[in-house]
Amino acid sequence: MGSWEGPHETHPDKILKSLNTDLGLLAVETGISPPAGEICGVALVRVDMRINKEFHYLIPRGLKRQVQPGARVHVPFGNRRILGTVLKIESLPLQSHGDIPPLHELKPIRDVLGDTPVITTELMRLAEWMAGYYLTPLDLVLRSVTPAVVQKRSSMREVAPRTDPELETAAAEILPSRPLPLTTQQKLACEQILAATGQPHPKPILLHGVTGSGKTEVYLQAMAHILKEGRGAIMLVPEIALTPQTIERLRSRFMDETGAARILAVLHSSLSDGERFREWQRIRKGEARLVVGARSAVFAPVQRLGLIVVDEEHEQTYKQEKAPHYHARDIAVMRGHLEGAAVTLGSATPCLESYHNARTGKYQLCRMSERIDNRRMPTVRIVDMRGEISRNPKNHVISAFLLSAIRARLDRGEQVILYLNRRGYATSLICKKCGYVAMCPHCSITLAYHLQAQKLTCHFCGCQQPAPRVCPSENCRDPAIRFSGTGTEKLEELVAALFPKARVARMDSDVMTHRHDYERTLLRFKMGKIDILLGTQMIAKGLDFPRVTLVGIINADVGLHMPDFRGGERVFQQITQVAGRAGRGDIEGEVLVQTFTPEHPAIRFARLHDFEGLYHQETLFRKELDYPPFNHLTQIECSSEKPEHAELAAARLRQSLEEKIGSSLRILGPCPAPLSRLRDKHRVHLLLRDSRNKRQKQIVREILASLPRSTDVLITANVDPLNML
Numbered sequence: 001m002g003s004w005e006g007p008h009e010t011h012p013d014k015i016l017k018s019l020n021t022d023l024g025l026l027a028v029e030t031g032i033s034p035p036a037g038e039i040c041g042v043a044l045v046r047v048d049m050r051i052n053k054e055f056h057y058l059i060p061r062g063l064k065r066q067v068q069p070g071a072r073v074h075v076p077f078g079n080r081r082i083l084g085t086v087l088k089i090e091s092l093p094l095q096s097h098g099d100i101p102p103l104h105e106l107k108p109i110r111d112v113l114g115d116t117p118v119i120t121t122e123l124m125r126l127a128e129w130m131a132g133y134y135l136t137p138l139d140l141v142l143r144s145v146t147p148a149v150v151q152k153r154s155s156m157r158e159v160a161p162r163t164d165p166e167l168e169t170a171a172a173e174i175l176p177s178r179p180l181p182l183t184t185q186q187k188l189a190c191e192q193i194l195a196a197t198g199q200p201h202p203k204p205i206l207l208h209g210v211t212g213s214g215k216t217e218v219y220l221q222a223m224a225h226i227l228k229e230g231r232g233a234i235m236l237v238p239e240i241a242l243t244p245q246t247i248e249r250l251r252s253r254f255m256d257e258t259g260a261a262r263i264l265a266v267l268h269s270s271l272s273d274g275e276r277f278r279e280w281q282r283i284r285k286g287e288a289r290l291v292v293g294a295r296s297a298v299f300a301p302v303q304r305l306g307l308i309v310v311d312e313e314h315e316q317t318y319k320q321e322k323a324p325h326y327h328a329r330d331i332a333v334m335r336g337h338l339e340g341a342a343v344t345l346g347s348a349t350p351c352l353e354s355y356h357n358a359r360t361g362k363y364q365l366c367r368m369s370e371r372i373d374n375r376r377m378p379t380v381r382i383v384d385m386r387g388e389i390s391r392n393p394k395n396h397v398i399s400a401f402l403l404s405a406i407r408a409r410l411d412r413g414e415q416v417i418l419y420l421n422r423r424g425y426a427t428s429l430i431c432k433k434c435g436y437v438a439m440c441p442h443c444s445i446t447l448a449y450h451l452q453a454q455k456l457t458c459h460f461c462g463c464q465q466p467a468p469r470v471c472p473s474e475n476c477r478d479p480a481i482r483f484s485g486t487g488t489e490k491l492e493e494l495v496a497a498l499f500p501k502a503r504v505a506r507m508d509s510d511v512m513t514h515r516h517d518y519e520r521t522l523l524r525f526k527m528g529k530i531d532i533l534l535g536t537q538m539i540a541k542g543l544d545f546p547r548v549t550l551v552g553i554i555n556a557d558v559g560l561h562m563p564d565f566r567g568g569e570r571v572f573q574q575i576t577q578v579a580g581r582a583g584r585g586d587i588e589g590e591v592l593v594q595t596f597t598p599e600h601p602a603i604r605f606a607r608l609h610d611f612e613g614l615y616h617q618e619t620l621f622r623k624e625l626d627y628p629p630f631n632h633l634t635q636i637e638c639s640s641e642k643p644e645h646a647e648l649a650a651a652r653l654r655q656s657l658e659e660k661i662g663s664s665l666r667i668l669g670p671c672p673a674p675l676s677r678l679r680d681k682h683r684v685h686l687l688l689r690d691s692r693n694k695r696q697k698q699i700v701r702e703i704l705a706s707l708p709r710s711t712d713v714l715i716t717a718n719v720d721p722l723n724m725l
C-alpha cells in the first residue's frame with residue numbers, strides 16, 4: 001500500500017489532514033487489492049472534497065460498462081473510501097501518458113452508483129462550462145447539477161409526491177383541458193418557437209408579452225408539440241409554491257386516460273428525498289418528458305431536450321445566491337446551445353440585459369402587445385403621498401383616494417389586491433427621546449417588529465429577540481419607543497379596522513409557513529370567500545383572477561432608494577407585474593400607485609405601461625456608467641469577522657490582479673459592501689468590469705484558485721451579480 005492514486009505532488013493523507021471537509025461522505029476503506037489483470041482502463045475522477053484536483057483510478061473489467069463520464073463512483077482515498085464523479089476515460093493501452101501516473105501506482109474504482117451515469121454527458125459538458133464561467137470549482141458545480149440524494153444513493157424507497165387532503169377535492173375538479181384556439185399574436189409566437197425547435201442551433205427567443213396576453217397558452221401548445229415529436233421539454237417558473245395556477249394548467253393539459261399526468265414531473269423545494277429521487281428517476285428513464293420546476297430544474301436530466309421555457313425570465317429567484325451563483329436563465333440559454341434545444345424566455349417586463357440581447361440580435365424578439373379578448377390594460381393612477389400627508393399628517397398608509405376606491409369596489413362585490421413589499425408590523429423601532437434604533441446584533445441593518453410574534457426580527461439573518469416595552473438603552477428606559485415604517489402585518493390591522501365587514505386575508509412568508517397555505521388562500525380567493533387580499537411579492541406573480549378590478553400599491557418607493565443600480569428597473573417590474581393582476585375579466589381594472597416620488601422615471605413609465613421608455617431611459621445612464629447590459633461585472637467579496645482582515649485581503653487581491661492583468665484591468669474597490677456586516681461577517685467588495693474578457697477571466701480564476709483556503713477570510717466570486725448589497 002505504498003502507492004496511491006493521484007498527482008505526485010501531494011499525498012491524499014496530507015490533503016485529508018489539511019482539509020476541513022465534510023467528512024460525512026467518508027467511510028473507512030478496507031482490504032485494498034487491485035484485481036490483477038482485470039483492468040481495462042483509467043478514469044479521471046473528481047472526488048467529493050473541497051480540493052481543486054482530479055485523480056486517476058483504474059477501471060476494473062467488471063465495472064467497464066458502468067464507468068462512464070458522469071458516473072458516480074466509490075474510490076479509495078488515503079485509507080478511506082469516498083464518492084467521486086468520473087470526468088474522463090482513458091482506455092488501455094494508454095494513448096497519452098502525459099499526466100497519468102504509472103499504472104502500478106493507481107488504485108481501482110471500488111463501486112459504481114446505478115446502472116447509467118448519474119450525470120449525463122450533456123450535463124457534464126454544461127457543468128464544465130459553468131465551472132469556468134462562474135469561477136467555481138467543478139465539484140461545487142456538480143453539487144448544484146444533481147440533487148444530493150441522487151448523488152449519494154443508487155436506490156431508495158421511492159415515494160410518490162404527497163397531496164393535501166383539503167386540496168384534493170379541488171384537485172379532483174381539475175378536468176382535462178383542451179388547447180384554446182390561439183389569437184393571431186399567440187399563433188405567431190407559437191410558430192416562431194416551433195420554427196426554432198426545428199433548427200440545429202436556434203437563437204433564444206425573448207417573448208415580450210404584456211400581462212394577460214396569454215403567454216402560458218403559447219408555452220403549453222409549443223411544449224405539447226415537442227412531446228408529440230417524442231422529445232422533452234423543461235419549463236422554469238420563479239418559485240413553484242407561488243405558481244399553483246400554472247401547475248394546475250399543466251396538469252389538466254397533459255393528463256392521460258388514467259386521469260394522471262405521468263408525462264409531467266414537478267420539481268419543487270419541499271419534496272422529500274424519496275419524492276425527489278423518484279421524480280428524478282422518472283425523468284432519467286424517460287417516463288417523464290416534461291419537467292416544470294424552479295431554478296434547479298434547468299438541470300433535469302431530460303433526454304432529447306427540444307425546448308426550455310423560462311417563464312418570468314426577469315425574476316431574481318433564478319439567480320442562486322450561493323456559489324456557484326448561477327443564473328438559471330443563462331444556464332438555460334447555454335444548455336439549449338449545447339443540446340440544440342430551443343429556448344424561450346418570457347416576461348411582461350424582461351430584464352434589461354435580455355431585452356438588450358434581443359435588440360442587438362443575440363436573441364430573437366417576439367412581441368405580444370395585446371391582452372386576450374382585447375381587454376384593456378388597467379388604468380394606472382398615481383397618488384402623490386406628499387400631498388396626502390400635508391392634508392392629513394396622520395395618514396400615510398392608505399390615502400383617501402385609495403380608501404374610497406376600495407369602498408366602491410367592495411360595494412360592487414368585486415375583489416381588491418393590496419401590495420406592500422415589506423413584511424412584519426413595523427420596519428424599525430426608534431426611541432423618540434434618546435434616538436435609539438434597534439439594530440441587528442449581527443448585521444448592519446435595523447430590526448423589523450413583528451406584532452403577532454412579539455419579536456424584533458432581522459430580515460437578513462433571521463435572528464430574533466423579544467420586543468422591548470421600554471427603550472432598551474441604559475440611560476433612557478423611556479416607554480415612548482415608537483415603531484416606524486409600515487409592514488403587511490400593520491396594513492392588515494388597518495384594513496380590517498377600516499373595512500370591518502370585508503373578508504381580508506394576508507399573504508406573506510410569515511403567515512404562509514406550510515406547504516399548502518398559499519394554495520388554500522388562493523383557492524378561497526378564487527371562490528370569492530376573500531374580498532381583500534393583501535401581501536408582499538407573493539401576490540405579485542402570475543395570479544389570474546377575473547374578479548380583481550382594483551390593485552393598490554401601498555408604497556411604490558420600497559427599493560427605489562437602495563444603493564443598487566437596478567433599483568429603478570425593479571420598481572418598474574414590480575408595479576407592472578402587480579398592476580397586471582387587475583382587469584383580467586370583463587370589468588376594466590384600475591391600479592392606484594401611492595408614492596412620494598411620482599416624478600421618478602420608473603413610476604412614470606409604469607403608469608404608461610411603457611417598457612420601451614423605461615429601457616431607453618435606464619440604458620442612457622447604464623451606458624454612461626458602463627454597467628450591464630453594456631458590460632459584464634464580477635463581484636468579489638472578502639468577508640471576515642475582523643474588518644481589517646477583510647480589507648487587507650481585498651487590497652492584496654486587487655494588487656495581485658493589477659500585477660497580473662496590468663493597465664487593462666478595470667476594477668472598483670475595495671470598498672465596504674452597502675450591507676457592510678452580515679451574520680457577523682464584515683464584507684468588502686471588489687467589482688471587476690469586462691468580466692467576460694477571456695484572458696482576464698483566466699487570470700482571475702488562477703488567482704482565486706491559488707488562494708489559501710485556511711485563512712479567516714472567505715473570498716467568493718459572484719459572476720454577473722444581481723444583488724449589489
Ligand code: ADP
Nearest residue numbers: 180181182183211212213214215216217372544
Ligand atoms: P400571461 O401569462 O401572459 O399574463 P395568461 O397566460 O395567464 O397570460 O392568460 C391570461 C388569461 O387568458 C388566462 O385566463 C387564459 O386562460 C386566457 N387565455 C389565454 N389564451 C387564450 C385564448 N387563446 N383564448 C381565450 N382565452 C385565453
Ligand code: ZN
Nearest residue numbers: 440443458461
Ligand atoms: Zn441580522
